[in-house]
Amino acid sequence: MTRIRAAITGVGGYVPEYRLTNDEISRMVDTSDEWIMTRIGIKERRILKEDGKATSDMGAEAVKQLLIKTNTDPSEIDMIICGVVTPDMLFPATANIIADKTNIRNAFGFDLNAGCSSFLYAITTASKFVESGSHKKVIVVGADKMSSIVDYQDRATCPIFGDGAAAVLLEPTSEDIGIxxxxxxxxxxxxxxxxxxxxxxxxxxxxxxxxxxxxxxxxxxxxxxxxxxxxxxxxxxxxxxxxxxxxxxxxxxxxxxxxxxxxxxxxxxxxxxxxxxxxxxxxxxxxxxxxxxxxxxxxxxxxxxxxxxxxxxxxxxxxxxxxxxxWAYDGKLLNGMARKPEVSKIHTEL
Ligand SMILES: CC(C)(COP(=O)(O)OP(=O)(O)OC[C@H]1O[C@@H](n2cnc3c(N)ncnc32)[C@H](O)[C@@H]1OP(=O)(O)O)[C@@H](O)C(=O)NCCC(=O)NCCS
The missing domain is CATH 3.40.47.10 (Thiolase/Chalcone synthase)
Structure with a gap:
């Protein structure tokens, strides 16, 4: 029997434009660029500032880019898992909201919260569905708007966190690649x-x-x-x-x-x-x-x-x-964003 593995066949990402620098944080709390760089190693972090924008908006941007880069139609996606600790709402799942914003319909979709290990847990979970043969195009998103739960009066935590999202596509392969x-x-x-x-x-x-x-x-x-x-x-x-x-x-x-x-x-x-x-x-x-x-x-x-x-x-x-x-493909991008054709081959054969 052919062994099937789950391979990452594309990556999309999104970070908000606003850069919160150590100098700006030093004006909010009693800290310094020197302390933050020595103890943590962060110079700046991105913050989603726009009113009415949430974790799902960043996740949706990452997924849209992923779909374009991998030349995938949203209707092909049969599963979407969002690793997240700052969901838009307690319910419904942010995965469902991202799916709606990216026109992914009828996919098996849910959130997975394992703190900062959420993406790692989500990709492990997703890979099992791909390996079993039950799902063929699975998106795993990691997205968080940490600025929505960070206390900018607490110098011990506020320098640490930033906002952002990225997503990968997992597909089956019988080659010696993948997870x-x-x-x-x-x-x-x-x-x-x-x-x-x-x-x-x-x-x-x-x-x-x-x-x-x-x-x-x-x-x-x-x-x-x-x-x-x-x-x-x-x-x-x-x-x-x-x-x-x-x-x-x-x-x-x-x-x-x-x-x-x-x-x-x-x-x-x-x-x-x-x-x-x-x-x-x-x-x-x-x-x-x-x-x-x-x-x-x-x-x-x-x-x-x-x-x-x-x-x-x-x-x-x-x-x-x-x-x-x-890793499943050479990262050198064709036509700016398109994925190399040999990557498409690995899953259409299965
Ligand atoms: C948060 C962290 C950077 C603090 O560094 P630390 O070296 O452990 O510092 P401490 O908490 O022992 O505090 C040492 C002193 O620095 C002070 N301090 C804390 N934050 C400070 C800041 N931003 N600027 C200046 N001083 C600060 C503390 O008040 C304390 O002062 P005191 O000795 O007068 O009481 C560090 O503990 C850490 O990175 N922990 C892991 C956090 C993490 O990775 N979280 C995500 C997990 S997924």
Whole structure:
């Protein structure tokens, strides 16, 4: 029997235009460019400022670009999963709203919230449907408008987060490419260190919850930092070992962009040189569900068919994981945005 894998066959992305710089943050709270660069490594982050615009608007822009780049008609999409912690509304799912805005009808669609690991969880989930043969064109979106839940009076959290979205298309392939292996884990005991206190069924919104600023990100930075360093590195090293990958044979690490020091620690444990690590934290900050696909979007033109890539993330929950995949196409773009024709071939054959 032919083994089917799920391959990423295109990437679309979107970041808002407004750049929130460290200098501007230093005028809001008691901090400095020097502190933020040394402790976190972020220079600026994008913020979705327009009234009435939400996570789904960024997700829809990313999906529209993805459909154009992959020459896909919305009617062909049979599944859409949105990794998100800042949905437009508690219900319906942001995936449904994105689908509506991009004219994707009748697709199996839902949101998946695993904190900053949402995209990694979503792509692992989606790959199983593709591998089973039940779904053939699956979009996975990672999108978050973190500025909607960040307290710009809290200097310990407000420099960290930014807004953005990116999306990938997953399709079946029988070639030796695509998603090979994944490790995804969680430990709910970590929830006390990183959460949003009010707005859910435990503490519905009241005047008091608003006065107490309980609708914002609550984070105890040090335990989150320690868990993130150990868990992200542990699973990345484990997935390398069990797939016989070495620091030489691995082409790229795509780490969650939460803190430069966490990225460095993970790369060091894997024995990787920095030039193999995708890092755009200085430009976008931590866009939560969007960090991994935004890296793929940024680096797409440098990627080559067969490249060995590990994606790794850590987030609220706690959740964490790593995925090993072999990249499916040469990133050199044809006609500006079109995908190379040989990529189209891999799924029409199945
Ligand atoms: C948030 C984080 C950058 C804070 O860095 P840290 O080195 O742990 O700093 P601490 O929380 O120990 O605070 C050290 C001091 O810096 C201060 N500080 C915190 N934020 C500051 C800021 N923006 N500017 C200046 N000082 C700041 C604290 O008030 C504290 O001061 P004190 O010693 O007088 O009490 C770091 O803990 C971190 O990155 N954690 C992980 C966060 C993360 O990745 N979250 C997403 C997970 S997916």
């Amino acid at each position: 090979v292996d994944s490790i995804v884990q969680s430990d709910g005991a970590g929830r006390i260190y990183l959460h949003q206190k009010a707005g859910g069924s435990l503490k519905p919104p009241t005047f008091e919850t608003i006065a107490n600023r309980e609708h914002y990100v609550y984070q105890e930075g040090q335990p989150v930092f320690k868990w993130a360093v150990s868990k992200m590195a542990d699973v990345s090293v484990e997935i390398m070992k069990r797939n016989n990958l070495t620091s030489e044979s691995l082409d790229w690490l795509v780490p969650h962009q939460a803190n430069m020091r966490i990225i460095d620690a993970t790369a060091n444990r894997m024995g990787l040189d920095k030039d193999k690590v995708m890092i755009n934290i200085q430009r976008f900050g931590n866009t939560t569900s969007a960090t991994l696909p935004l890296c793929l979007w940024d680096w797409e033109s440098q990627l080559r068919k067969g490249d060995n890539i590990i994606l790794a993330a850590f987030g609220a929950g706690f959740t964490w994981g790593a995925i090993y995949l072999k």
